[in-house]
Amino acid sequence: MSDKEKEKKQGTNISRRSFLKGVGTGTVAATVAPAILVGDSETAEAQTDGAASTAKIQLNINEKLYEIEVEARTTLLTVLRDGIDTGGNSVDLTGAKLICDRGECGGCTVLADGKAVYACMMLAMDAQSKQITTVEGIANGDDLHPVQEAFIQHDAMMCGFCTPGFIVSSVALLNENQKPTIAEIKDSLSGNTCRCGTYPFIFDAVETASEKM
Amino acid sequence: MDKFSYVNASSLKQVTSLLSDSGWGEVMMIAGGTDLLSELKEYIETPKTLINLKTLPGMDSISANASGLKIGALATVADIAKHRTIQQHYTVLAQAAASVATPQIRNVGTLGGNLCQRPRCWYYRDETVNCLKKGGDICYAVDGLSKYHAILGGDPVYIVHPSDIAPALIALNASLKIAGPEGEKTLKVEEFFTLPAANPFRENVLQPNEIVVEVQVPQPKPNTKSFYLKAREKGAPDFALASVAGVFEMMGKTCQTANVVLGGVAPAPWRSAEAETTLTGKMINESVSLKAGAEAVKDAQPLNDNAYKVTLTQNLISRTAMMAVS
Numbered sequence: 001m002s003d004k005e006k007e008k009k010q011g012t013n014i015s016r017r018s019f020l021k022g023v024g025t026g027t028v029a030a031t032v033a034p035a036i037l038v039g040d041s042e043t044a045e046a047q048t049d050g051a052a053s054t055a056k057i058q059l060n061i062n063e064k065l066y067e068i069e070v071e072a073r074t075t076l077l078t079v080l081r082d083g084i085d086t087g088g089n090s091v092d093l094t095g096a097k098l099i100c101d102r103g104e105c106g107g108c109t110v111l112a113d114g115k116a117v118y119a120c121m122m123l124a125m126d127a128q129s130k131q132i133t134t135v136e137g138i139a140n141g142d143d144l145h146p147v148q149e150a151f152i153q154h155d156a157m158m159c160g161f162c163t164p165g166f167i168v169s170s171v172a173l174l175n176e177n178q179k180p181t182i183a184e185i186k187d188s189l190s191g192n193t194c195r196c197g198t199y200p201f202i203f204d205a206v207e208t209a210s211e212k213m
Numbered sequence: 214m215d216k217f218s219y220v221n222a223s224s225l226k227q228v229t230s231l232l233s234d235s236g237w238g239e240v241m242m243i244a245g246g247t248d249l250l251s252e253l254k255e256y257i258e259t260p261k262t263l264i265n266l267k268t269l270p271g272m273d274s275i276s277a278n279a280s281g282l283k284i285g286a287l288a289t290v291a292d293i294a295k296h297r298t299i300q301q302h303y304t305v306l307a308q309a310a311a312s313v314a315t316p317q318i319r320n321v322g323t324l325g326g327n328l329c330q331r332p333r334c335w336y337y338r339d340e341t342v343n344c345l346k347k348g349g350d351i352c353y354a355v356d357g358l359s360k361y362h363a364i365l366g367g368d369p370v371y372i373v374h375p376s377d378i379a380p381a382l383i384a385l386n387a388s389l390k391i392a393g394p395e396g397e398k399t400l401k402v403e404e405f406f407t408l409p410a411a412n413p414f415r416e417n418v419l420q421p422n423e424i425v426v427e428v429q430v431p432q433p434k435p436n437t438k439s440f441y442l443k444a445r446e447k448g449a450p451d452f453a454l455a456s457v458a459g460v461f462e463m464m465g466k467t468c469q470t471a472n473v474v475l476g477g478v479a480p481a482p483w484r485s486a487e488a489e490t491t492l493t494g495k496m497i498n499e500s501v502s503l504k505a506g507a508e509a510v511k512d513a514q515p516l517n518d519n520a521y522k523v524t525l526t527q528n529l530i531s532r533t534a535m536m537a538v539s
Contacts, residue, residue, distance in 0.1 A: 051218035051262055072219035072263065073253070102251050103318060115291075115320045121247050122321065125219055126267065169316070190450050191315025 056086065057128050062137030066091060068124070076127045077101075077108045077119035080134060095135035095164040106192030109165040109172075110134045116172035116191070135164035138171055146212040147171050150205040158196035165192045170206045178213050180206070214253045217260050221268040225392045225424065228264055232422040233394050242266050242424060244287055245321040247314070248330040256340045257331075257347075266325075272426065273323075275299070282430040286325030290378070294319060303430060305439035305458050309381035312443045315450045325425040328379055328389070328405070329417065332372035332480075333452055334362065345413055346370050359516035361454070364523055366479040370409035371516060373477050374416060379406065380458035380474040380482040381441055387430040393423040402428065406481035416481065436469075437462050438537045442529050443476070453477030455526045459533035461492070466538045468492045473509065473533070478526055485509040488530050502534035503527070 052072065059066045059079065067086045068079060077098055083091035096119050097107035103121035110119045111133035119134075138145045147170045150156070157163045166189060173180055173188035180188065185206045194202065222228045232240055241260040243249050244267060252258045266272070266287060273287035277298040284293065293299055294310035313319055313327065331337070336344045336353040343349035354362040354371040362371040382389075382402045389402050405417050419425065433439065443456040456476035462469040471492035475483040487508035495501045506527035513523045 051220040053216055053218045055219070072217055073214040075250075101254065103247055106315070106317065109317055112320075116317045117321055118247075118317045121250050121318075123219075123243075123246065123250070126246070126265070172316070188316055191317040 055125060057125060059124070059127055059132060060130070061091070061093065061132045062134060063131075070124045072123065072125060074124045075120055076110070076122045076124050076132070079124045079127075080110070080119060080132075083124075093134045093136050096168075097161060097164060099161070104193070105162070106165040106169065107162055109168045109192060111168060111172055114172065114175055116169045116188075118191075133168070135167050138167060145171060146209040147174065147206065150209040150212070151202070153208060154201045154205040156198055156201040156205040158194075158198055162192060162194045162196075166194065166202055170202075170209065173206070174210055174213055179210055182207070214250075215256070215259045217253075218262045219265060220262060221265045223268065225269065225426065228266070228269070228424055229392060229394045229422050231262070231264055232424070235421065237421050240264065244323040244326045245289070245318075246326075247318045247322045248326060252331060252338075255338060257338060266424075277302075277432075279432060281432045282428075284324055284428045284430070286323060286425045286427060288324050289320060290314075290322045290324070290327055291316070291319040293324060293378070302432060303385060303439070305381045305384055305441045305460055306378070306430070308441035309377040309443075309456075309458060312441060312453075312456075313377050324378065324428060327376050328382075328402075328425060328428075329419065330375055332416065333375050334372045337372060344370075346372065346409075348414070354516060356517075358518060360518040361452075362516055362519055363479050364510070364513040364515045364519055364526070365475075365483050366408045366410075366481065367514070367516075368410060370413045370480060372409075372416075372480050374406065374479065374481050375452050375477075376482065377441070377443060377453060377456060377476055380456060380476040381439075382428060382430065383482050383484060384439070384458040384460040384472040384474040385430050385433065386472070387428055389425060390427040390429065391419065391423050392426045393420065397426065399429070403482075403484060409480050433460065434462055436464065440533050440536050442533050442536075444525055444529055455522050455529055457526075457529045457533045459530075459537070461497075461534070461537040463497075463537055466498075467496050468494070468534075468537065471505075471534075473505070473530060475509070475526060475530075478513075478522055485530070487511065488534075492534055497534055497538045499531070499535065502531040505534055506530035 054071050056069045068083050080093040080096050099105045099107035101120045103118040108119040109116050112130045169189050169192050185203050240262045243263045272285040274285045275288050276283045290310050290313045300307040336342045337346050345352045352370045363373050387402045388399050389405050390399050439460040441458050444454045445451040453476050455478050458474045460472040471489045473485045473488040488505040491505040491508045509530050510523045510527050
């Protein structure tokens with residue numbers, strides 16, 4: 001059976017979490033079976049010509065080091081949400097959301113060396129040697145980041161599913177440009193989609209946050 | 214995505230020799246991956262091996278001097294859009310780069326990837342459709358849904374080329390360096406792209422064992438004005454419905470030379486010799502600029518759903534020309 005057929009077959013055996021992950025994507029079958037991670041018997045494939053189909057990699061996520069065995073096709077987003085490190089601990093950073101899985105919606109936005117990127121469109125292997133920051137790493141302990149405070153103050157969310165991505169994109173903007181114009185705010189958030197349409201409140205929140213930074 | 218092996222590239226020689234043993238599709242190159250990974254996720258491509266180009270040293274540099282600009286193929290779209298010298302002296306290029314996709318994609322997408330990205334046609338991108346471009350018998354856009362398809366140069370495949378940067382580079386008379394097993398060669402960016410009549414399966418002349426290394430852009434003369442205008446369906450990031458890269462050498466309100474290259478309307482970036490001839494040597498005003506637009510689309514052959522692109526393209530050209538005198 002090809003991997004594709006397997007993915008489709010696994011679509012009939014949906015757990016609550018994988019169902020939730022599929023919601024809003026339109027294609028449940030394509031999303032409930034992310035690239036298989038550690039523990040899959042097939043990962044012990046022979047490695048030839050210096051080409052690796054699996055590798056043990058080190059990732060620096062929110063200033064914590066994780067050692068994880070991944071397949072080459074595993075995305076950073078899959079590691080964040082479903083990854084298990086070599087010590088058997090779940091990475092369990094589910095702030096970045098799996099929504100479109102095609103680099104279009106922005107729900108999975110994280111920082112790579114301070115720049116906003118789509119975790120669904122970055123291979124985990126390519127995240128090595130980069131400093132990855134997810135929405136979980138934005139606050140300083142219990143002290144919320146000014147962007148997070150401003151989102152609360154302006155009620156800049158409805159369902160909240162897109163909020164982590166918007167927070168991360170806003171932080172990326174303010175790290176680079178502390179006094180953005182409204183046009184710059186809109187451009188910097190143009191890679192994130194909010195189906196509830198809370199954009200005006202989000203733009204207000206980023207303006208407020210920029211005044212505090 | 215199907216499984217694949219991953220090789221970190223160490224030299225161009227290694228890359229071209231790894232590529233040489235296979236035709237298209239078995240061994241593929243990945244840089245930013247924003248286009249390739251979506252093709253892999255849709256099973257449009259199912260390579261056995263990916264060569265990671267990001268580990269090639271020094272290929273992401275941008276250097277500018279009085280004679281021109283050299284941009285490594287691994288420079289990101291964001292690096293190009295934000296580069297001060299490019300914004301100042303190669304405005305059309307900076308504007309085109311800034312119009313690409315979203316900040317997240319510009320931060321990882323590369324120059325080489327932008328030039329070599331595959332078409333966005335919904336038939337091509339559908340795993341279940343074996344269209345002409347993928348070796349089938351029919352371009353389904355001809356009798357199917359063709360809102361985003363070509364109005365110029367389409368026969369027999371009516372995709373449009375999705376790159377914003379390519380029209381800007383062609384309008385700036387840029388060249389492109391390609392490495393292959395036999396060494397390096399340089400050709401005009403304009404000669405890099407091909408129409409489906411020459412090869413329905415690919416959008417450029419790159420061979421399976423070749424790689425785009427660098428783009429070279431001669432510095433425009435001081436009296437040059439350049440612009441990139443891009444029409445999208447709505448304000449949000451998207452591929453162009455139609456776009457115009459215009460580079461004009463001006464003497465007062467008179468256009469001494471005009472380079473007009475269209476995006477989003479043909480299977481390759483489309484230089485409009487008709488618009489260029491109409492504008493060259495003329496005092497630019499509304500009637501001249503409208504005539505340039507009309508000349509550019511006089512041979513357009515729209516499909517069922519994309520006649521709007523004819524008017525849109527004409528007006529975009531006219532607006533671009535008028536910007537040179539405003």
